[in-house]
Amino acid sequence: xxxxxxxxxxxxxxxxxxxxxxxxxxxxxxxxxxxxxxxxxxxxxxxxxxxxxxxxxxxxxxxxxxxxxxxxxxxxxxxxxxxxxxxxxxxxxxxxxxxxxxxxxxxxxxxxxxxxxxxxxxxxxxxxxxxxxxxxxxxxxxxxxxxxxxxxxxxxxxxxxxxxxxxxxxxxxxxxxxxxxxxxxxxxxxxxxxxxxxxxxxxxxxxxxxxxxxxxxxxxxxxxxxxxxxxxxxxxxxxxxxxxxxxxxxxxxxxxxxxxxxxxxxxxxxxxxxxxxxxxxxxxxxxxxxxxxxxxxxxxxxxxxxxxxxxxxxxxxxxxxxxxxxxxxxxxxxxxxxxxxxxxxxxxxxxxxxxxxxxxxxxxxxxxxxxxxxxxxxxxxxxxxxxxxxxxxxxxxxxxxxxxxxxxxxxxxxxxxxxxxxxxxxxxx
Amino acid sequence: xxxxxxxxxxxxxxxxxxxxxxxxxxxxxxxxxxxxxxxxxxxxxxxxxxxxxxxxxxxxxxxxxxxxxxxxxxxxxxxxxxxxxxxxxxxxxxxxxxxxxxxxxxxxxxxxxxxxxxxxxxxxxxxxxxxxxxxxxxxxxxxxxxxxxxxxxxxxxxxxx
Numbered sequence: 001x002x003x004x005x006x007x008x009x010x011x012x013x014x015x016x017x018x019x020x021x022x023x024x025x026x027x028x029x030x031x032x033x034x035x036x037x038x039x040x041x042x043x044x045x046x047x048x049x050x051x052x053x054x055x056x057x058x059x060x061x062x063x064x065x066x067x068x069x070x071x072x073x074x075x076x077x078x079x080x081x082x083x084x085x086x087x088x089x090x091x092x093x094x095x096x097x098x099x100x101x102x103x104x105x106x107x108x109x110x111x112x113x114x115x116x117x118x119x120x121x122x123x124x125x126x127x128x129x130x131x132x133x134x135x136x137x138x139x140x141x142x143x144x145x146x147x148x149x150x151x152x153x154x155x156x157x158x159x160x161x162x163x164x165x166x167x168x169x170x171x172x173x174x175x176x177x178x179x180x181x182x183x184x185x186x187x188x189x190x191x192x193x194x195x196x197x198x199x200x201x202x203x204x205x206x207x208x209x210x211x212x213x214x215x216x217x218x219x220x221x222x223x224x225x226x227x228x229x230x231x232x233x234x235x236x237x238x239x240x241x242x243x244x245x246x247x248x249x250x251x252x253x254x255x256x257x258x259x260x261x262x263x264x265x266x267x268x269x270x271x272x273x274x275x276x277x278x279x280x281x282x283x284x285x286x287x288x289x290x291x292x293x294x295x296x297x298x299x300x301x302x303x304x305x306x307x308x309x310x311x312x313x314x315x316x317x318x319x320x321x322x323x324x325x326x327x328x329x330x331x332x333x334x335x336x337x338x339x340x341x342x343x344x345x346x347x348x349x350x351x352x353x354x355x356x357x358x359x360x361x362x363x364x365x366x367x368x369x370x371x372x373x374x375x376x377x378x379x380x381x382x383x384x385x386x387x388x389x390x391x392x393x394x395x396x397x398x399x400x401x402x403x404x405x406x407x408x409x410x411x412x413x414x415x416x417x418x419x420x421x422x423x424x425x426x427x428x429x
Numbered sequence: 430x431x432x433x434x435x436x437x438x439x440x441x442x443x444x445x446x447x448x449x450x451x452x453x454x455x456x457x458x459x460x461x462x463x464x465x466x467x468x469x470x471x472x473x474x475x476x477x478x479x480x481x482x483x484x485x486x487x488x489x490x491x492x493x494x495x496x497x498x499x500x501x502x503x504x505x506x507x508x509x510x511x512x513x514x515x516x517x518x519x520x521x522x523x524x525x526x527x528x529x530x531x532x533x534x535x536x537x538x539x540x541x542x543x544x545x546x547x548x549x550x551x552x553x554x555x556x557x558x559x560x561x562x563x564x565x566x567x568x569x570x571x572x573x574x575x576x577x578x579x580x581x582x583x584x585x586x587x588x589x590x
Contacts, residue, residue, distance in 0.1 A: 041560075064447070113525070
C-alpha cells in the first residue's frame with residue numbers, strides 16, 4: 001500500500017491549556033508565570049440549579065483522567081451535608097474504585113510522560129520503538145486499573161455507577177473475583193516498575209516544601225482523613241477554607257491556592273508518601289526501603305518512584321479488597337434531600353481535591369466550590385520553575401524550555417498541552 | 430473479508446472530545462445522527478485518555494474515530510483520513526498526560542504493532558472551543574454531513590463483502 005501523510009496540524013483536545021512565560025532582566029529572573037485554564041470554574045456555574053443526585057455524573061466530566069476523584073469528593077461532601085455515613089462493603093467498593101484510578105493515572109504519568117525524560121527520549125512513542133517491552137508493561141498495568149474502574153464504576157471513562165449514598169448497581173462477587181489474576185500480575189509488574197524507576201538518574205534538585213495531604217488513622221489516605229501538613233497543620237475537612245485561600249492572579253484564568261499567611265504548598269504523591277509512610281502496605285514500604293527511598297523525599301523528579309510505590313500499594317490493596325468482598329445488602333444508602341452545606345476532600349492521583357456544596361431544601365445546588373490539586377500546586381510549580389530558571393539561565397532558550405517542561409512534567413498538571421502545548425515565551429531585557 | 434467475519438469483529442465507532450467544550454463535542458453529535466446504529470456497530474464515547482483507543486480498536490474489523498480538528502481551515506471543514514494516513518502528533522514533548530490524543534495513540538500503536546484492522550477518521554474543524562455545551566452552526570451542519578458519509582461507508586463495505 002502506498003503511504004501518504006496528511007498533516008492535520010492537530011486534533012483538538014481541550015481539557016485545559018497551559019503556557020509559561022519567563023522574563024529575565026539582565027542576569028536576574030524577573031518573572032515566571034504559568035498560565036493554566038481550569039475547567040472547574042465553568043462546572044461550578046454549570047452545577048447551579050442541578051439536583052444533588054446528578055452531581056457525580058456532572059463532575060466526572062471535569063477530567064478525563066481522574067473522574068473518580070471528582071465523583072468521590074462530591075459524594076463525600078453531599079453525604080456530609082445529608083448527615084449520612086457510608087460504611088462497610090460500600091466504603092470498600094469506593095476504595096477499590098479509587099485504587100483503579102490511581103493505577104490508571106499513575107501508570108499513564110510514569111510510562112507515557114515522565115520516564116522518557118530520564119531515558120533520554122523525547123516521548124513514549126520513541127521509547128516504544130527501542131523498548132517495546134517496557135511500554136507494553138505500562139499499557140498492561142494500566143489496563144488492570146481500567147478493569148477495576150469498569151467493573152465497579154460501570155465503564156472506564158466517566159464512570160456512571162456512582163451516586164450519593166453508594167452505587168446504582170452492586171458488582172457481584174464473581175465479577176470482582178474475575179479481577180484477581182490480572183491484579184496479581186499487576187502487583188508483580190508494579191514491583192518491577194518501582195525497581196526500574198529507582199534505577200533512573202535524577203537531577204540533584206531538592207526544595208523545602210510544605211507538604212499537604214489527608215491522613216487517616218488506619219489506612220493510606222484516599223477517601224477520608226484529616227488535612228495535615230509537614231509544618232504541623234492538622235484540620236478537619238470542614239475547616240479547609242479557614243486555612244486555605246484561592247486568589248486570582250492576573251496572568252491566569254486559574255485561581256492560585258495558598259495556605260493563609262504561609263504561601264505555596266505541595267499536594268500529591270510526594271506529600272502523601274512523606275506524611276503517611278507508615279500507612280503504606282508492608283510490601284510497598286519494604287520495597288521503598290530496599291531501593292533507598294525514605295521520607296522525607298524533597299526531590300520532585302523522584303516523584304516517579306513514589307508514584308510507582310503508590311501503584312504497588314493500590315494493586316496490593318485492590319487484591320485485598322477483592323478477596324474480602326461481600327456484596328452490600330443495598331446498592332446505596334437511602335438519602336433525603338435537605339438544605340445545608342457539605343464539604344468533601346479526597347486524594348486524587350495528583351493530590352487533595354476539595355469540594356463544597358450548598359443545597360436548598362429541594363436538594364438543588366445553590367453553590368458549588370471545587371479546588372483541584374493542580375490549582376493547589378500551581379504556586380509551587382512556579383516556585384520550582386523560578387528556582388530552576390535561576391540556576392540555569394545561561395542555557396540556550398531551547399534547552400531551558402526542555403528543562404522547564406521537565407519540571408512541569410513532575411506534576412503532570414491537569415492541563416492539556418495538546419491544544420496549546422507549552423509555549424515558552426522567554427523575554428530577555 | 431467475508432460479511433460474517435465483518436459482523437463477528439464488528440465496526441467500532443469512537444467519539445473523542447469533550448462535550449462541554451463547544452465544538453470539541455462534535456463526535457458525540459455525529460453519533461446521535463447515526464442512531465439507530467447499523468447492525469454490527471458499537472459506539473463508545475471516549476473523552477479522556479486516548480490510550481484506551483489501542484484496546485478499543487484491537488478487536489474491530491473497522492474503527493471509525495470521530496474528533497474535532499484545529500488546522501486553520503474554516504469551521505465545519507470535514508477532514509477524512511483513511512487507512513495508511515497518519516495524523517501528525519503535535520509536539521511530543523508535552524507537559525501533561527492529559528494531552529495524549531488520537532495522533533499520539535496512532536503513533537504508539539504503530540510503534541508497538543497494535544494498529545487497527547482498518548481505520549477511518551472523521552475530524553470536523555472546530556470554530557469554538559470555549560467552555561459550554563453546544564456546537565457552532567457550521568459544525569452542527571458538518572456533523573450531519575459526516576453521519577451521512579459514515580452510513581454510506583458502512584453500507585458500501587457491507588455490500589462489498
